[in-house]
Amino acid sequence: MTAALTNLYRSMLLIRRVEERIAEEYTQQEMRCPVHFCIGQEAIASGVCAALSPDDKVMSGHRSHGHYLAKGGNLARMIAELYGKATGCCSGKGGSMHLIDLECGFLGAAPIVGSTIPIAVGTAFAAHSRKEARITAVFFGDAAVESGAFYESANFALVHNLPVLFVCEDNLYSVYTPMAPRQPNGRGLSELAAGIGLKTAKADGNDVTIVKKCAVQAADDIRAGGGPWFLEFSTYRWLEHCGPQYDNDIGYRTQAEFEAWRAKCPVSRARSQLLKSAAIEKGALDAMERELSAMIDDAFSQAKAAPFPAPKEALEQIYAA
Amino acid sequence: MTAALTNLYRSMLLIRRVEERIAEEYTQQEMRCPVHFCIGQEAIASGVCAALSPDDKVMSGHRSHGHYLAKGGNLARMIAELYGKATGCCSGKGGSMHLIDLECGFLGAAPIVGSTIPIAVGTAFAAHSRKEARITAVFFGDAAVESGAFYESANFALVHNLPVLFVCEDNLYSVYTPMAPRQPNGRGLSELAAGIGLKTAKADGNDVTIVKKCAVQAADDIRAGGGPWFLEFSTYRWLEHCGPQYDNDIGYRTQAEFEAWRAKCPVSRARSQLLKSAAIEKGALDAMERELSAMIDDAFSQAKAAPFPAPKEALEQIYAA
């Protein structure tokens, strides 16, 4: 259990430190692409991916750094992609909004809201057709649930009893828009999902242990042929919708709301638990920080040093060679 | 009550006799457009429209003759439209799949499954914006519920508490496809709608009195500001999906299933009730038959005699003049 929490903590810390570094470096204007940070939401990525095996697959949307890293995506190739370098995971063609690492089972992320959900269901359909004991988890936000793509996908997954785990991160906002103009007052996300016919669970998305527990329960059931699940996790995005700044001043949410959520920081919570359980010493945690820091330094210096793709590559890979 | 049933019966009988005549004449190959018959499903059109006032609006999909007629659509212009004549309700541009009669509040029908649902919601939004005490009813089949358009529309209608009545006619099939490959086993349509947040009712769609009762209850609540409703009515289409033939022989459904449903014929049921209640005599019903028959004769002879649109009209009405 403590070893497990240490791993979960490390996964979250990696995401946090990577994103902090991206935010810091972003102002240099060398990562020239839209970047959606997930600081504050790390527990969901780390907790869910901890319930998956290496053969399982993950897909995501616009806010995908955490999911990519938690599934084991290559850090250096992700950073290089943000810098638009030839060594990036998409050779510079994708940027932050299009991550992929097939080796770890991260099949792709794309920023059209809701749109990767059916694609993820399709990968579950492929596994199901081939009778592979594999599941696909797809991450999306509270707004993606408003898209017909989500609904139609859930229905199809139910019809075929597909091994797919729908993971909804409810961070209260779609860009600057709260729930009121988007979804009926009081009708929860998991109630909706249950109405469609999905098995559901709802939990605190800032507690990585709880997230993992929910995900394990769902994943076990899916593997046992129980069909698709929908997990709803409440959480909060700390930074602006897109970009490295805080934007509590612009008026769509209050500083107090932000502070209340920051107090529920998933990373600090896990750290306190670890220290309280006394199974890990502060020294070990410091060593973890140093190790991650070195890894991140390395990824950034590799990315900065890497070559840009040649202009002619813009006309390549449109079709199979 | 009996007067009400007489009116409901007359409305259903009109639809039945009109469609029987279309089926008969269709083989002459002069109505050259796809036609979706609603014989067997008349009670839903008649019962729901009886709950609406003349100011209320109706929209529909591919199987719309009954809804058009029940709302008071001009019969002669509908028949002329099926013949592709200049006097048709769309001047020959639409055919059976695109009926409209603005005078009676039938705002349009179009055959892309699910697609008129948001449009109907938009008309409710317009009424709501202008604070008009009007509701819009939109008719669709069990398959339309599978479309993202339905789902997104229901959500939006709930967010704005719009005066819209969703009327789902569950006739068990989408073309030749039963429910199994389309929707999760056992998860009913109104359970789904309730999960989205809609108020719902479910009833026998072959009993016009019950249909009307449900619709009145829903319409009253909507008018009182209660927000959107979803009504699920079970029913059965007698003829083939598209066209005037019976097709129980081709293998997607059994003759026995068909016979069981034909025994629940909504028109005969109402007729028996009327005769049993003794409030109307057989003579009066015969007179009603004759009256409708004359009306239908008249509509068909007008339509046949009417001119075709001039070829140049194909290039007109693309934009406002």
Added chain:
Amino acid sequence: MKDGRLSNRTLTYAHAINEALDIALASDPSVYLIGLGTPDPKGVFGSTKGLVEKFGTARVLDMPVSENALTGVVLGSAIDGMRPVLTHQRVDFSLVSFEQIINQAAKWRYMYGGNVGAPLVIRMIIGRGWGQGPQHSQSLQSVFAHIPGLKVVMPSTPADAKGLLLSAIFDDDPVVFLEHRWLYNIEGPVPEGDERVPIGQPRIVRSGNDITIAATSYMTIESLRAAELLADIGIEAEVIDLRTLNPFDHQDVVKSVKRTNHLIVADTSWRNCGIAGELVARVSEDAFSSLEQPPRRVTLPDAPVPTSRALTDGFYPHAIDIARLAGEMLGRSTSSLSAAAESAVPLDVPDNNFRGPF
């Protein structure tokens, strides 16, 4: 008989498609078919008939009326090792899924830097006639052809229908495969076995030196009829079936025009921003000095498709229209043509066996 190419048996276009699907399903377990009605008794106008009986419901599937998500589903399966064939009975229904087709499938290989491709086929039928009207008669090839990353194929003969469909299924990129309903009953020789026709090349279906008529899909048939009419008045038209509209290879047409010095392009769709204009532009750019006359287009007028046959009769261009235009361009009288061109078939059905309503 081993060598299919030597075969001279004939099949209908619908049957040729059916055979291609049958061969693909039999030869590769990653192939599956899905679509509304794909396994139903009518079998998509016969093109999928018998396949569910042979390959089972796990490989020949029906689906909910959820074309958007299902396009995502087939895409997801394609990036995960499958070779799906999604079918829509009308191209018009695919509009609900344009996000998946255009944003996702078309770009998948590219936007992930070539990590993985999306080998999927979307078969779509172009409707026409019998009052299909504004929402069941569109011909959207030019929209698809505008999108880099999609391959767009429109066969006009049974042999091409089979051979191009096999190529499409085993192609590693997304292929939009457009079948014209009016071609379904046309018969032609079709090789047996897994004989593929490469995607990407037009086909010269009739040789001639006086004028080049390049056409898409069903307009190839009308163009061939026009060429016959023209032959009667001593004009030898070269007819080229474009077959693939993206990637679009216009070099054969350029070569032909360099010989004939005249070009007509005939397409089944609208004019503005259509493939006919694209070809006219390319030939104007690349064979400008060879053209003795401005190139001309035969397309639908830029109007939605009306329903009444009184309105559609003049709406769709026919062989005689192409022939008259060719005569005009070459300065020859075409007045003798009219009588010969009278058709025995009403203009709103594909053939005399057609009884509606589809």
Added chain:
Amino acid sequence: MKDGRLSNRTLTYAHAINEALDIALASDPSVYLIGLGTPDPKGVFGSTKGLVEKFGTARVLDMPVSENALTGVVLGSAIDGMRPVLTHQRVDFSLVSFEQIINQAAKWRYMYGGNVGAPLVIRMIIGRGWGQGPQHSQSLQSVFAHIPGLKVVMPSTPADAKGLLLSAIFDDDPVVFLEHRWLYNIEGPVPEGDERVPIGQPRIVRSGNDITIAATSYMTIESLRAAELLADIGIEAEVIDLRTLNPFDHQDVVKSVKRTNHLIVADTSWRNCGIAGELVARVSEDAFSSLEQPPRRVTLPDAPVPTSRALTDGFYPHAIDIARLAGEMLGRSTSSLSAAAESAVPLDVPDNNFRGPF
């Protein structure tokens, strides 16, 4: 000041749009605005800023991420007496709603025989630069322009943005209104008041006798820059902003080409089946004998849009490319141009004030 036309105040393009919306909302209670983020603090890159404060949440609305249904909703309200303006911050998002736009809105008036029209506007922003990449940088005007029943408008100046948007809102048909993100900070004179610019006509933005450069949207700016470069070497280019792509009136371009005998068409989008090819085709058809050289196109290559600036720098054509092509067509050396054309602004941002990420 009553007569707006006499005004010589300047506004940015974003501000001009804002003003048009403000005027429309104030003058007609049936006008309303809806779209993701329309009333949010950023106000769609400033174009809707302040309007919710002035007109309230019943007339300036946010919405769920349900662009498909919402397009149906605005259509439904439009056939029922409203004049909605739906806004998408990227044209790419509209793809989920193509069924509503193409099957329904475009055909509503026609398919119901003129009973009722659909006076709606869909404002859509064309992204570009700063790594927007494959799904946030498309420029889909040619797809919309292919669909009869839609009007397609692309203003390139603040005055046109305001005047055309007012015309679009009060037009009785569906108008697709495409705004290029890189024009948002451009300033220009804008008349005050409800001054409308009619939809349907191109505008000659610079006169010249040597070559005609016809352009869409932001490419008008690049074309004007090209014309300046060309003036330095003694070439007088006529620059025509096409402004409306459907219904598409090419007569002014034909007239111009009859004088200049040379044509370049510059468009922000892909080549195959694009508007640039359409115009080349039309001019080839109608002014064939006036052309001294084959007409030429300046477009994006037929590839999805890459993200890395190393890949986009060469992807988008610039003024210098247009100028060089013009020089080549006219047989003049353009070697002196390169230096003058060096831009002080990085190629992936609209101007030096831009700091990302949008």
